[in-house]
Amino acid sequence: xxxxxxxxxxxxxxxxxxxxxxxxxxxxxxxxxxxxxxxxxxxxxxxxxxxxxxxxxxxxxxxxxxxxxxxxxxxxxxxxxxxxxxxxxxxxxxxxxxxxxxxxxxxxxxxxxxxxxxxxxxxxxxxxxxxxxxxxxxxxxxxxxxxxxxxxxxxxxxxxxxxxxxxxxxxxxxxxxxxxxxxxxxxxxxxxxxxxxxxxxxxxxxxxxxxxxxxxxxxxxxxxxxxxxxxxxxxxxxxxxxxxxxxxxxxxxxxxxxxxxxxxxxxxxxxxxxxxxxxxxxxxxxxxxxxxxxxxxxxxxxxxxxxxxxxxxxxxxxxxxxxxxxxxxxxxxxxxxxxxxxxxxxxxxxxxxxxxxxxxxxxxxxxxxxxxxxxxxxxxxxxxxxxxxxxxxxxxxxxxxxxxxxxxxxxxxxxxxxxxxxxxxxxxxxxxxx
Numbered sequence: 001x002x003x004x005x006x007x008x009x010x011x012x013x014x015x016x017x018x019x020x021x022x023x024x025x026x027x028x029x030x031x032x033x034x035x036x037x038x039x040x041x042x043x044x045x046x047x048x049x050x051x052x053x054x055x056x057x058x059x060x061x062x063x064x065x066x067x068x069x070x071x072x073x074x075x076x077x078x079x080x081x082x083x084x085x086x087x088x089x090x091x092x093x094x095x096x097x098x099x100x101x102x103x104x105x106x107x108x109x110x111x112x113x114x115x116x117x118x119x120x121x122x123x124x125x126x127x128x129x130x131x132x133x134x135x136x137x138x139x140x141x142x143x144x145x146x147x148x149x150x151x152x153x154x155x156x157x158x159x160x161x162x163x164x165x166x167x168x169x170x171x172x173x174x175x176x177x178x179x180x181x182x183x184x185x186x187x188x189x190x191x192x193x194x195x196x197x198x199x200x201x202x203x204x205x206x207x208x209x210x211x212x213x214x215x216x217x218x219x220x221x222x223x224x225x226x227x228x229x230x231x232x233x234x235x236x237x238x239x240x241x242x243x244x245x246x247x248x249x250x251x252x253x254x255x256x257x258x259x260x261x262x263x264x265x266x267x268x269x270x271x272x273x274x275x276x277x278x279x280x281x282x283x284x285x286x287x288x289x290x291x292x293x294x295x296x297x298x299x300x301x302x303x304x305x306x307x308x309x310x311x312x313x314x315x316x317x318x319x320x321x322x323x324x325x326x327x328x329x330x331x332x333x334x335x336x337x338x339x340x341x342x343x344x345x346x347x348x349x350x351x352x353x354x355x356x357x358x359x360x361x362x363x364x365x366x367x368x369x370x371x372x373x374x375x376x377x378x379x380x381x382x383x384x385x386x387x388x389x390x391x392x393x394x395x396x397x398x399x400x401x402x403x404x405x406x407x408x409x410x411x412x413x414x415x416x417x418x419x420x421x422x423x424x425x426x427x428x429x430x431x432x433x434x
Contacts, residue, residue, distance in 0.1 A: 006118040010051065011083050017046035024052065028059050029120055029161050031194035031229045035059045050079035054091050055121060061098070062229070064267035064304070073098055086116045093122055102136050102347060109133075113148075117155040120162075127165040128195075129172050135310060135385035137347025142382055146173035160189035160196065168199040171206050172388055176421060179203050191220070194230035201237040205389050208423045214241045232264035236274040240389065243285055243426045251282065261296050268304035269313035272297060273386075276316035277393055280323075284400050286428030289323075298324045308337045311348040311384030315394075318356045322363040330360060348383040355384075355394070362397055367405035374398045378414075388419070396427050403429045 001009045002018040004025065010018055024038030036059055042052040053076035060069035073094055080088050089112050096105035109126055112119065126132040127149060133141050146169040149162075156162035167183035170176075183203050187196040197220045204213035217238040224231055235258035242251035255278050257263060264271040275297050283289055298320040308314045314337065321330040334353045340346035341353070358373030375398060381391035395414065402411035412433045415425065 006120055008086060008116060008119060009084055010049070011087055012046045012049045014046040014049075017042045017049050017052070020045060021049060021052050021055070024055055025121060028055060029124060029195075030190075030192060032192065033225050033227050033229075048079055050076045050083055050091060051087055051121075053079070054094055057094065057098070058121060058125070062267055064269070070098060086119065089116070090119060090122055094125075097125060097132060100345070102132065105132055106136065110148075113152065117152050123152070123162075123165075128168060129382075129387045130312065130385055134382075135312070135347060137311070137349060137351075137383050137385075139380065139383060142169075142172045142388075145169045146175065158185060158189065160186045160193060163189070164193060164196040164199045168195070168202055171199070171203050174206075174419065176203065176207055180207075194224065194228060194234065197221075197224070197234055198230060198237070201234065202387060202389060205237070205240070205423050206419075207421050210241050210244055210423060214238065214245070217241070226258075227265055229266055232258050232266045233270055233274055235259055236278060237389075239278055240281070240423075243282060244424050248282075248285075248287055251278075252287075255279075255282075255293075260293065261300055268300075269310055272301050272305060272320070273313055273316045273390070276319045277390065280319055281393055281396065281426065284396050284428065285426040294320060294323045298326070302329070308333055308340065308346065308352075311346075311352055312386040312390065314352055315355065315384055318352075318359060322356075322360045327360075330356065348385075351377060351380055351383045358401075359397065362401055365404075367401040370401040371398065371405060371407070371410070374401065375410075388422075392422075392425075396425060399425065399430060400427050403427070408433060 002012055002015065003009050005022050010021065012018055020038050020042035024035045024042060027033065027035035027038055036056060039052045039056045042049055053072050057069045057072035057076065060072060076091050077095060080091055093105065093108045093112055096108055109122065109132060112122055127145065128134060129142065133145050149166040149169045153166060163182045163186035167179040167186060170179035170182065180203055183196065183199045186193065187200055190196065197217065200216055201213055217234060221231065221234060221238065235254050239251045239254040239259060242254065259274050259278055261271055261275060264274060279290060279293055301317040301320050305313055305317055318330060318333065321333065334356050337346055337353050341349045354373060355377055358370045361369035361373060381394055399411045399414050402408065402414065411430065415433060
């Protein structure tokens with residue numbers, strides 16, 4: 001029987017379909033362009049290859065093409081009769097993910113991987129801080145992801161793709177000494193893996209190695225396709241480095257070339273998150289506000305993400321609403337989140353509505369109210385998903401509020417409890433506390 005790259009059997013007798021499917025998976029897993037086209041070639045050779053339909057669904061959903069993703073998964077579901085148990089379980093798991101049944105999906109994930117630990121496409125949904133577990137709203141999820149990857153490691157050996165995600169998980173859990181050798185082995189084994197570059201950027205960020213991150217990302221992005229899904233996001237990572245190094249012109253150039261809406265290569269959630277985060281963090285560092293850029297993100301968020309759902313993306317939609325003075329829109333979104341939370345359908349619960357009040361107060365210059373809203377939430381950032389680098393936006397805002405409110409001793413205390421080794425804090429005025 002034909003098998004995929006990870007020695008998992010496939011329900012097809014077509015070698016051409018198998019080969020194209022493997023190529024599609026390779027492209028999907030490394031975030032290189034061409035995954036959809038490869039899956040389509042697989043389906044041209046064997047229209048009943050259910051996992052090719054499921055693979056397309058995963059790529060389409062991350063690109064923000066929800067109707068097409070649901071249609072592809074529905075086709076895969078229609079083909080489950082007679083499939084191998086692993087393939088049927090793979091598709092049933094994705095059905096739970098697409099339906100937003102987070103708890104059931106996490107339980108199915110663990111059961112599936114206990115039997116088929118090398119099912120990379122299933123694992124890919126949860127092996128990163130923005131995935132299934134990361135967006136679950138659960139405290140302690142960073143450690144959970146690291147523990148999951150630790151448990152699977154004996155089945156993967158030195159596979160470059162697994163190592164990149166394992167390193168990222170360890171880094172997010174604060175295990176930098178363990179993360180470093182894994183990410184180095186990953187990028188050495190296959191430099192053409194956007195997750196490897198991403199993991200390297202995060203390890204450097206958490207270790208405060210700005211020059212190493214700058215050199216690596218600048219070189220790596222020079223050979224990565226501009227339409228690669230992570231081109232915009234990795235450019236955002238490089239822009240953070242430039243901001244921290246005080247290279248404003250270089251940071252702004254990256255924003256205009258690869259992070260701004262018209263140039264970002266990612267899906268809607270990533271476009272809003274990266275763009276708003278850059279603009280907000282640049283202002284915290286003391287650089288001027290770009291009202292036109294904020295207005296563009298605000299309008300795009302209203303059309304592309306009209307309803308709350310993903311905590312990390314919702315945070316950045318809220319930022320744009322606050323900046324643009326849309327009090328009514330912000331209040332309506334908060335009420336929607338609260339209603340979903342009461343129904344048990346908003347993973348981060350009351351956290352983000354409370355957080356939004358802090359950002360709204362900060363934006364209108366009521367820094368004491370911002371502190372009152374944000375300070376009690378410290379230590380719960382992981383409830384919205386995303387990485388510790390992304391969560392720093394929240395912590396930096398609280399530090400800036402303390403400075404603006406004339407409460408430097410509180411900002412000093414926040415600096416004192418910042419995780420060891422992490423990159424510097426690019427907030428105007430913070431250096432006076434050293």
